[in-house]
Amino acid sequence: MITPQPELYNEQRMRTMIAELLRKVSEIPGVESAALASPGPFTPAGSERDVHVPGGNTARICDDDVTPGAFRTFGMKLIAGRDFTAADKPTAPFVVIINQSAARLLY
Numbered sequence: 001m002i003t004p005q006p007e008l009y010n011e012q013r014m015r016t017m018i019a020e021l022l023r024k025v026s027e028i029p030g031v032e033s034a035a036l037a038s039p040g041p042f043t044p045a046g047s048e049r050d051v052h053v054p055g056g057n058t059a060r061i062c063d064d065d066v067t068p069g070a071f072r073t074f075g076m077k078l079i080a081g082r083d084f085t086a087a088d089k090p091t092a093p094f095v096v097i098i099n100q101s102a103a104r105l106l107y
Contacts, residue, residue: 011090022067035070053106061102071097 004014018036025034039047050058068084071077081097088095098106 018067033069033073035067035073037064037066037070037074039064051106059105 004017009017022034022036025031047064048060048062050060053059066084068086068088071083078097079100084095084097
């Protein structure tokens with residue numbers, strides 16, 4: 001687990017550090033894919049958000065922040081849509097990837 005101190009890493013410095021870390025790990029001989037997730041798909045402690053669903057109801061969902069290539073790295077197949085890319089920055093339109101349970105609930 002990597003937990004940089006917020007006092008030392010603003011958002012831009014954190015993004016730069018993550019990109020550099022992933023670049024270096026990807027260059028290690030034998031590494032086929034590298035990604036980061038926070039807190040991670042294999043932990044029960046994701047953050048939660050309320051989302052509005054059809055019919056005016058609200059559903060609480062858990063979410064993780066992941067870097068581009070995370071699904072490939074974790075061996076997960078995308079059924080539709082696209083993976084995250086380096087172009088998905090805070091200034092770009094918001095992008096999400098949902099699982100089948102969320103898709104059934106929302107659509």
